Structures are given as structure tokens and as C-alpha cells.
Amino acid sequence: DAKTTxxxxxDCAEGRAANLPCNHSTISGNxxxxxxxxxxxxxxxxxxHGLKNNETNEMASLIITxxxxxxxxxxxxxxxxxxxxxYCIVSRPxxxxxxxxxxxxxxxxx
Amino acid sequence: xxxxxxxxxxxxxxxxxxxxxxxxSLDFQATTMFWYRQFPKKSLMLMATSNExxxxxxxxxxxxxxxxxxxxxxxLSTLTVTSAHPxxxxxxxxxxxxxxxGEQFFGPGTRLTVL
Numbered sequence: 001d002a003k004t005t006x007x008x009x010x011d012c013a014e015g016r017a018a019n020l021p022c023n024h025s026t027i028s029g030n031x032x033x034x035x036x037x038x039x040x041x042x043x044x045x046x047x048x049h050g051l052k053n054n055e056t057n058e059m060a061s062l063i064i065t066x067x068x069x070x071x072x073x074x075x076x077x078x079x080x081x082x083x084x085x086x087y088c089i090v091s092r093p094x095x096x097x098x099x100x101x102x103x104x105x106x107x108x109x110x
Numbered sequence: 111x112x113x114x115x116x117x118x119x120x121x122x123x124x125x126x127x128x129x130x131x132x133x134x135s136l137d138f139q140a141t142t143m144f145w146y147r148q149f150p151k152k153s154l155m156l157m158a159t160s161n162e163x164x165x166x167x168x169x170x171x172x173x174x175x176x177x178x179x180x181x182x183x184x185x186l187s188t189l190t191v192t193s194a195h196p197x198x199x200x201x202x203x204x205x206x207x208x209x210x211x212g213e214q215f216f217g218p219g220t221r222l223t224v225l
Contacts, residue, residue, distance in 0.1 A: 043205075100146075100153045100155075101153060103153060
């Protein structure tokens with residue numbers, strides 16, 4: 001079963017930061033937090049992952065709380081092309097399969 | 111970045127026929143690949159784990175004789191939907207784990223329509 005809870009949907013104005021929350025209160029010490037997104041009728045796209053430190057790459061930033069029970073994916077300047085379903089998944093690298101929950105449907109509007 | 115391809119991207123077949131879908135990792139070797147299916151407006155559902163050189167591991171409720179998986183090389187896994195029926199119509203997606211980076215990369219998906 002998926003071990004994460006995400007809001008069903010969110011809206012964001014183009015150019016503004018999109019902050020997508022995820023709860024993973026049962027995460028274990030060796031599990032990472034992964035974020036993927038799926039644009040309509042395409043395969044999921046990897047965004048970012050982290051263990052306990054905050055992470056940033058060219059796509060997004062990942063903020064993980066100190067107790068690791070929740071995290072936030074930040075798209076700093078959302079564009080219309082960021083409209084997608086965003087999935088937060090906890091998993092152990094090289095060990096576990098990825099189990100997808102229902103995700104958050106992010107709608108970026110002009 | 112890593113690329114995973116699938117072929118075909120879409121296929122339409124008659125009920126009772128078998129359909130083979132290929133999944134390839136293009137710039138890394140993958141000992142493990144995964145197959146998912148996705149119904150409209152639903153999340154991805156893991157069907158099976160494909161292991162190079164050994165039998166696939168199927169998730170509960172997935173018929174292994176219905177969905178045949180072969181992982182004959184480190185860059186190719188195939189899913190064959192046998193005796194397809196209209197209820198098998200779905201979006202099938204594969205992923206491959208890059209052993210060096212630990213990340214899974216997904217293919218673009220194959221849309222199967224069974225008439």
C-alpha cells in the first residue's frame with residue numbers, strides 16, 4: 001500500500017511558486033522520499049528525491065521536515081507546462097518497488 | 111539523462127489475440143524492470159517486477175499466465191498480454207531501475223485497445 005497522503009488537487013498561478021505537501025508519517029529510517037509527475041497520457045517523470053536533507057535541482061526543491069514525517073515539493077516558478085499529477089512516494093533505493101498513491105493534480109492557470 | 115523506451119506506443123487488437131509490448135533501457139543496464147497499468151483518471155498500479163534471467167514476480171491479483179513477462183537481457187523486458195479482452199484495454203507503462211543512481215525511469219507508455 002502507498003505510505004503517503006497528498007491533497008487531491010491544487011491550483012497555482014503561472015509564475016508563482018507551487019508548494020505541494022506530502023505526509024509520510026510512517027516512513028522508516030532507510031526510506032527515501034521520491035517525487036514523480038505525470039503529464040496526461042505520458043509516463044511518470046522523475047523530479048527529485050531525498051533522505052533527510054533538503055534537496056534542490058534544476059526542476060524543483062524538496063523540503064523534508066526534521067522528523068521526516070512530511071515533505072514539500074516546491075516548483076519555484078510554475079509554468080503552464082507544470083500542470084500534471086504529482087506523486088510523492090517513499091521507497092528504499094535499489095531495493096523497493098515504487099507504489100503510487102493517488103497523487104496531487106496540480107493545475108497551473110494563466 | 112536516462113531514457114527508457116516502449117514499443118509500440120499504441121496498439122489496437124481484436125479480442126482473443128496476443129499483444130507484445132517491449133521496454134528498453136537505452137543508456138544503462140537494468141537488472142530490474144517494472145510493469146504498471148493505468149486506467150483512465152486512476153493512478154499507476156504495479157503489475158509485476160521483471161528480473162533479468164529469472165522469473166517475474168507478480169503482484170497479488172495479477173494473472174501470470176495472462177500477462178507473460180520475459181526479461182532476457184539487461185536492456186529489454188517484454189510484456190505479452192495473452193488472449194486479450196476488452197477489459198485489458200489500458201495504458202501500460204514500464205520502468206527500469208538504474209543500479210548506479212538508484213532511480214527508476216519510466217517509459218512513455220503503451221496504450222492498448224482491445225476491440
